[in-house]
Amino acid sequence: MSATSWFQDVPNIPFEGPGSDNPLAFTHYNADEVVAGQTMREHLRFAVCYWHSMRGTGADPFGVGCRNMPWSEADNDMQAAHQAMDAMFELVTKLGVPFWCFHDRDIAPERNDLSETNAKLDEMIDHAERLQESTGVRLLWGTACLFAHPRYMGGAGTSPSVDVFAHAAAQVKKAIEVTHRLGGAGYVFWGGREGYDTLLNTDMRRDGEHLARLMHLAVEHKQALGFEGQFYIEPKPCEPSTHQYDYDAQSCHAFLLKHDLVDHFKLNIEANHATLAGHTFHHELDYAAGHDLLGSIDANRGDPLLGWDTDQFPTDLQDATMAMLVVLQSGGLTTGGLNFDAKLRRQSTDPVDLFYAHIGGMDTFARALKISAQIMADGRLDELKRLRYASWDSALGRSIEDGTASMVDLEAHALKANVQAIDSGRQELIENILNGYF
Amino acid sequence: MSATSWFQDVPNIPFEGPGSDNPLAFTHYNADEVVAGQTMREHLRFAVCYWHSMRGTGADPFGVGCRNMPWSEADNDMQAAHQAMDAMFELVTKLGVPFWCFHDRDIAPERNDLSETNAKLDEMIDHAERLQESTGVRLLWGTACLFAHPRYMGGAGTSPSVDVFAHAAAQVKKAIEVTHRLGGAGYVFWGGREGYDTLLNTDMRRDGEHLARLMHLAVEHKQALGFEGQFYIEPKPCEPSTHQYDYDAQSCHAFLLKHDLVDHFKLNIEANHATLAGHTFHHELDYAAGHDLLGSIDANRGDPLLGWDTDQFPTDLQDATMAMLVVLQSGGLTTGGLNFDAKLRRQSTDPVDLFYAHIGGMDTFARALKISAQIMADGRLDELKRLRYASWDSALGRSIEDGTASMVDLEAHALKANVQAIDSGRQELIENILNGYF
Amino acid sequence: MSATSWFQDVPNIPFEGPGSDNPLAFTHYNADEVVAGQTMREHLRFAVCYWHSMRGTGADPFGVGCRNMPWSEADNDMQAAHQAMDAMFELVTKLGVPFWCFHDRDIAPERNDLSETNAKLDEMIDHAERLQESTGVRLLWGTACLFAHPRYMGGAGTSPSVDVFAHAAAQVKKAIEVTHRLGGAGYVFWGGREGYDTLLNTDMRRDGEHLARLMHLAVEHKQALGFEGQFYIEPKPCEPSTHQYDYDAQSCHAFLLKHDLVDHFKLNIEANHATLAGHTFHHELDYAAGHDLLGSIDANRGDPLLGWDTDQFPTDLQDATMAMLVVLQSGGLTTGGLNFDAKLRRQSTDPVDLFYAHIGGMDTFARALKISAQIMADGRLDELKRLRYASWDSALGRSIEDGTASMVDLEAHALKANVQAIDSGRQELIENILNGYF
């Protein structure tokens, strides 16, 4: 890390416990505290994202940026890139976060010539390598930005232009290579503009074939490189496109099954993308976990009354608890982590606001971890669910599940049983029990 | 048909053409008129649905029914059932509609004992058989009502109770049998309450396994019977459940692929279910058609500003045109049809309103058929799409599509090409051209 | 109260405190505990609603009821009405809730003749009067059901039929009279079907005039009677109508101002209606409080991902806390209360589920009361808000607020000041502080 500090007034964030009213201390996140057999650090695997935290300015469709990032003031864009990376590692280190995430174009500027762009990227990867080594911070995942440049206005893998597809492939190739070089635990495909604005100029079926082809090429390249990181697809239903092809977890599952890619990918589930798709965060995680697709998590929050990706920092304790419960019950995150794909509100204009925001998110998930471990240990909720499904553990239930019961058997049973009702689902009781944990 | 007429004041609905202002005449639907090589009757394959048209009363969660259906006034429920069926065949015949659709419990009442219920159903099937023969009206598809009875409050194939699963299986078995007996062209699975109200008492993965098991049992029974009708799943994202497992076309595709059912099912796409899932009707049809899953259509309309299934009669000409364009381009409906899964507004209280409603829907789709045939014949929209994707028909494009281009080849191309932009997508021009057809 | 118990297995619900895992005990609601100068009973003024709790069956548009209410099994509807009322007072008493609420048609059946209907209502009012006296339970508010009967399918005060308007007026007259007789603290107007399904058959301006006329008639009758209870309008944006005239708090405000009714009405704010209108519960309460319109509260919860009124029991602690904060800061509820306009989930089929549900709601609001009192006592959030607006307390700020600063003065100031930025809004910090209270 450079000698200059970009957050001079901010110390390393200490854990002070629930009683503290120091806004620059953790009240729940205690990295070395053991919960359910592992430290919080190991369970939660937090990551800071480069794009929002280092590159975000608060600009929106109705106004220019209003956050002055001191690391952006520089004589040229490469100096600014170095400063931003230094600032990122300082932020991550002071927060005690173990991981970071980036897009290729976040960390190094783009030139008109791809070779030159790649050279600038390599320069910044060298810098990142040094900073990783000196700080011990690791790379959760890398990715390529295939949506910001005008060439990608009609998609990347689904562009109507074959030149753009090739450009995207070259960019993915390079991004996998540098992720591999930095020891990344994974690599994410977020289909920024893979979708359409109008079906009237779109061949949806052909686009799907092209996108699958890009994924297969990436798998082949990964294998050629010997990169063992996990590949993820990140579902999102819309925005910026009117329809995004990776709509939600189950849609991505269809795509992976259809194109014989299901063994090579898991999902990176984002809370705000879940709600935009009409699902709870809990639902998307549970679907993924139930189909062996839960890979990593973009920990943020949307506003359920707004129809765009607000990417707020996660502060909803119940949502976070449901998420951690799914994570714990499915054996924990392995290659993945909790990446704060979250941005400061436009009116949060000070660098220190980055600290408040991450502290809030980390404390929320730390508390959620402790509560979900307690819920699992207590077993009251699990027991109610087990009782509700108990009849499936009968001989009849087993004969259905193992495929031995025939339609005729079942009809015979039904004619005799004439079932008229089932037991109360007890939703209110269950919600009360859950509330008792908070 | 019985001697009694239930719609005495309504004649057989004639075609009078666009100039007519007779509200009981067609202005566009001319059954024998040939469009693109087939009659309108053959293309459109309209069906009247039994549930809304015969059983609907206008009741909603805030009030009791307010439509007096004369056929419901009877000494007992079986007399009412006969009368309703007579009225349905009169309605269908006077409209000149070739098909009908029903749930088992629409046409015959349920008793506490399943054997007796089945006997009452058989009696009504006998009656239907006679009416089909005398009128020439055919059955588009049958289905079982697995959601209205309290036993199904927690689902049918996904019930937590194995007794309820068995009851559902018995009901499906019987419903397939009577559909087969009536010569039905298909059979629909709409997962009325296959879903959950809260994940806290739900095992989503296990529910999926159970639902797939029910589907496999149905496939086996179909084969045992020799029933050659098409099986359909009908996607819907929510309502009555908080989450319905058959969320949308692509979700159903995932389910069918995952559970090795994709060769046995197509989809029944409903316009209102599409919009509830955040998609256009056009999108759902195009997804289905592009993956060989387009089976049949529930032709209705939702209110995009309301969050429940309003099931209005389809009167949006542009939506219907996009639908018919997908249908024509994918080779037309074969086993499926356009079923009016639509209900009169609560304030439409006269039997004659049923005629106005169906006439409006039929004319809308007849006009949409003519326009979509014209769009195809003109080829202007297709040509713009073809030009947009033209680069994919180059040598490079073909090498990507056929899998011979490697990541290294593509990178080499990209480094040389340095593509910066692509052509205008021309959405406004295309929308103007489309508007010119209306 | 009658000798028969309808909830024999349920005792009076005791307060056992946060440590208790007795599902039939309160963990937070301790009626006599003093918080911020008043008992919880006085602050919260809970009410049980008759319609959902006594009359709800779990029926929905896709299925019949599945909850067997023992009090509904009777030889005739008047016996059932007596039993239901006995059961209601038993429920209320065992919960220790001080108030109840009802529609005229909840408590007594309707006959074809209005005189006879009124007589049956009077009989039940006699019964209610006896039960109120013997239990000490009071009436929070009464209302007339102007939406369930077919005559009201096109609205009541906004019906296109003048006969229906007259019927509605007669029903309101009687409902105010019986509310007065029972000592009701208020009277609610929820415009069940005051709105439209399609503008094509609607005269929105004229409907508004008619609705205002009904309100004025009610005000005159209230004054003639000497009834001193508070009148409330309850906003709702849609459902059952496509558009409801009482869309939200601010829309109702416009209506009251436009028609010179603002001195005679306050609002009854419902959480689920707020979210259907695109607002938070907090927003609607704050708007009402800020314009002296906060009267009473329908305490429930919607599902932000669903587009209909789910009327779930309130269990969201943060929402409830924001609500109680507005209530406390605006001086507390006086005539109004917290009415549980909430219904059991369809799958909650046992009478005891009514107790779980109310306990959950009461504990949530009790906890919210304690937290909001603590937030006010601490003053940290208030202080941050005060600092944010501090410049308005300067001389310039005061000159603008009191109207003495002119446009020219302000321009002169602006030309000199050339303000370029303002302080951070600190949203993340504030959210962290808020989370610290939970």
Add this chain to the structure above:
Amino acid sequence: MSATSWFQDVPNIPFEGPGSDNPLAFTHYNADEVVAGQTMREHLRFAVCYWHSMRGTGADPFGVGCRNMPWSEADNDMQAAHQAMDAMFELVTKLGVPFWCFHDRDIAPERNDLSETNAKLDEMIDHAERLQESTGVRLLWGTACLFAHPRYMGGAGTSPSVDVFAHAAAQVKKAIEVTHRLGGAGYVFWGGREGYDTLLNTDMRRDGEHLARLMHLAVEHKQALGFEGQFYIEPKPCEPSTHQYDYDAQSCHAFLLKHDLVDHFKLNIEANHATLAGHTFHHELDYAAGHDLLGSIDANRGDPLLGWDTDQFPTDLQDATMAMLVVLQSGGLTTGGLNFDAKLRRQSTDPVDLFYAHIGGMDTFARALKISAQIMADGRLDELKRLRYASWDSALGRSIEDGTASMVDLEAHALKANVQAIDSGRQELIENILNGYF
């Protein structure tokens, strides 16, 4: 206009009629054609908006602009400003549009010093004055941009900073002055960031007082200037703020009534803002017209499945027809017009796309005008509405409307009439009749 042409390949757009397939010709807009007593030009009063058409680049939150506007290539920002204005007048003239609209900061760049900014604005106003004179194009309305600069991140009239309020007042003062100088027919207040991101740092009541104060200052300054243009408020429910105070037409009505501003303002209704607020465009126009608030129209279109302001060009014929029907029935636009507050899709990258887009919008509204005139002339829809409300024209109806009928009178009538039902609302028939006009 300067000698340089910015759209060299585009001729003046001719009217060629419905048969034409020239994409650069009108098929319906024939400026001098008389419909219902006025020319199309006079009825429709189209305006081109400066911000989207001249300043839009296609940038969105996920990518930079991709439309190269040749007029933006310049040695300095003032040269670019001149070029853009020249191009705007060329566009307007070639389209044959009679009006334009602008924000102060669209047409001239901002400097750090307000005096200098005002000087640059004056220079561009001089240029606009010359171009207006030479082309005959007039100004529909002007406005001030109070949302793009960072100083406005917390609002303008509702900023927590009194300095920002003063700056906003100064900017409004100047913008009214230059609008007056250019002979503008009106002046718009769109409350870009007048609202909040979180209630936790917001005093909603005090913000309302401040906003009203700004409006009163503007009214006073208008009177001092002798400016006779109409003031408009433009409702929008959210975006960029989480909640915008000018939520919808009825909310604005409440604000105007509450703060004694209703005599000085009308509304500028935008289609996309209507749907974001949960209303149809038709509803917002009808509410405004019914309360003498319909002033001007922002003619665009949203995507009902997306939750942000897509600002598409209006191509929905039925929506446009309902709009023109309200306009015609309320006596036509006087000071207001149809301003295309609409932007090209991001993928529409050619200057000629601006022509396609405006042609599509103009043809849609021209056709809508002709159809709505025909609907009014036919009178069938009006007659059905009249019949539906006919009972209100009876003696009883009149006695209610004029306030002479008392509650006792109405009860007496109701006891005698015992009304049980009303006539069918005929929604399906009415929708069929409407469809017959298209």
